[in-house]
Structures are given as structure tokens and as C-alpha cells.
Amino acid sequence: xxxxxxxxxxxxxxxxxxxxxxxxxxxxxxxxxxxxxxxxxxxxxxxxxxxxxxxxxxxxxxxxxxxxxxxxxxxxxxxxxxxxxxxxxxxxxxxxxxxxxxxxxxxx
Amino acid sequence: xxxxxxxxxxxxxxxxxxxxxxxxxxxxxxxxxxxxxxxxxxxxxxxxxxxxxxxxxxxxxxxxxxxxxxxxxxxxxxxxxxxxxxxxxxxxxxxxxxxxxxxxxxxxxxxxxxxxxxxxxxxxx
Numbered sequence: 001x002x003x004x005x006x007x008x009x010x011x012x013x014x015x016x017x018x019x020x021x022x023x024x025x026x027x028x029x030x031x032x033x034x035x036x037x038x039x040x041x042x043x044x045x046x047x048x049x050x051x052x053x054x055x056x057x058x059x060x061x062x063x064x065x066x067x068x069x070x071x072x073x074x075x076x077x078x079x080x081x082x083x084x085x086x087x088x089x090x091x092x093x094x095x096x097x098x099x100x101x102x103x104x105x106x107x108x
Numbered sequence: 109x110x111x112x113x114x115x116x117x118x119x120x121x122x123x124x125x126x127x128x129x130x131x132x133x134x135x136x137x138x139x140x141x142x143x144x145x146x147x148x149x150x151x152x153x154x155x156x157x158x159x160x161x162x163x164x165x166x167x168x169x170x171x172x173x174x175x176x177x178x179x180x181x182x183x184x185x186x187x188x189x190x191x192x193x194x195x196x197x198x199x200x201x202x203x204x205x206x207x208x209x210x211x212x213x214x215x216x217x218x219x220x221x222x223x224x225x226x227x228x229x230x231x232x233x
Contacts, residue, residue: 042225043203045221046208046220055221095167097158
């Protein structure tokens with residue numbers, strides 16, 4: 001089973017700042033990695049797929065990169081609606097699909 | 109509009125059973141693979157089960173294997189999760205999630221999109 005480790009667990013930033021979130025895989029997942037955004041009381045939403053492709057409905061301030069075992073999600077200038085929990089997920093070697101434990105992006 | 113609506117959650121005693129449903133609309137249900145994902149209170153996401161578009165291929169997480177059964181009725185545009193021998197650690201919000209691209213799109217991305225709003229399951233005496 002591939003283990004995904006996200007860091008940091010919590011990131012405290014102010015609106016307008018840049019956020020950088022990390023996801024590391026226990027073995028290579030190629031580009032088979034996605035990022036999801038989850039706001040309180042809501043279901044997760046697909047944000048990034050295949051490591052670097054932004055899903056429909058998300059603005060260009062969201063970007064992602066990486067391949068193999070190290071991946072990064074960046075938000076260039078935080079808006080109030082961006083504060084949420086972000087999860088990475090792999091589908092390189094499934095079942096099982098696995099998720100990271102999440103990074104909570106909170107307002108400082 | 110693509111929509112997934114779960115139902116069937118509730119309070120059940122340890123050892124009991126529950127059947128979750130997920131009603132799909134706005135797309136050709138029979139063309140899409142589906143999954144169940146759960147989230148324990150205050151915790152992260154855990155994949156539970158997968159079913160192919162035809163129902164011929166099924167996978168489970170080790171944590172639920174032998175206790176949960178996934179199924180679908182393409183004529184009714186519905187996905188199900190039969191949960192037996194429930195334990196306290198099964199307490200979670202259960203989401204159904206569609207695979208983003210239809211089964212015949214071999215090269216397309218295969219992620220979880222969209223998700224339903226979730227149905228809560230509490231296992232407690």
C-alpha cells in the first residue's frame with residue numbers, strides 16, 4: 001500500500017500570502033496524483049488531477065507540480081474562500097486508493 | 109447537472125447492519141465506475157470500495173472486506189453499500205464518488221469527481 005504523507009499538518013497564513021503544501025509518496029506514483037479541497041461541512045472537490053492539471057471551476061491561482069514521490073500544491077495569493085483542508089490522493093497502485101492525512105490551511 | 113445524493117445513514121448498534129444508497133442523476137450512470145469513501149469525525153478520507161460500471165469488478169479496503177458489500181442497479185441509477193457486522197470504528201460520513209471519466213475513455217483521468225454530500229453513520233450502543 002502506498003502511503004502519502006502531507007506536510008505541514010496545519011498552515012497558518014494571511015489572505016494575500018502564498019501557500020505551499022507538500023505531499024510525499026512512499027514509492028513512486030508517477031503523475032497519478034490528485035488534490036482535493038474540502039471546506040467544513042462539505043464534500044471534497046477535485047482540485048488538481050494527474051499531478052498538475054487544474055479541475056474545472058478553480059482559478060489560476062491554484063497550481064501544482066511534481067512527479068514520482070514529491071508533489072506540491074501552491075496557491076499564489078490566498079483568498080478568504082481558499083482556507084480549507086487539502087488532501088492528496090494516489091491511483092498509481094490500487095486498490096487501495098490512498099489519501100494523505102490532509103493539510104489544514106487556516107487564517108492567521 | 110450531475111448530482112449524487114446519499115441516503116440510509118443513521119444510528120446503529122455494534123454488530124448491526126445498514127444499507128446506504130446513492131442516487132445518481134444528470135449523467136449516464138451505467139457508463140461510470142463508482143466508489144464509496146468515508147470520513148471519521150475530525151479525521152481524513154478513507155477509500156472504502158470500488159465498483160466498475162457493469163458491476164463485474166469490485167474491490168474493498170481491508171478494513172471492510174467480508175463485512176461490506178457494494179452493488180449497483182444501473183436501471184435505477186443507484187449505488188449501494190450494504191454494511192454488516194458494524195463496529196464503532198465504522199462511524200463516519202460516507203460519501204459516494206463517481207470516477208471522473210466514463211469507462212470507455214481509456215486515456216482520460218480517473219479521479220473522484222463529483223462526490224455526494226455524504227450520509228452519516230454512527231455505530232454506538
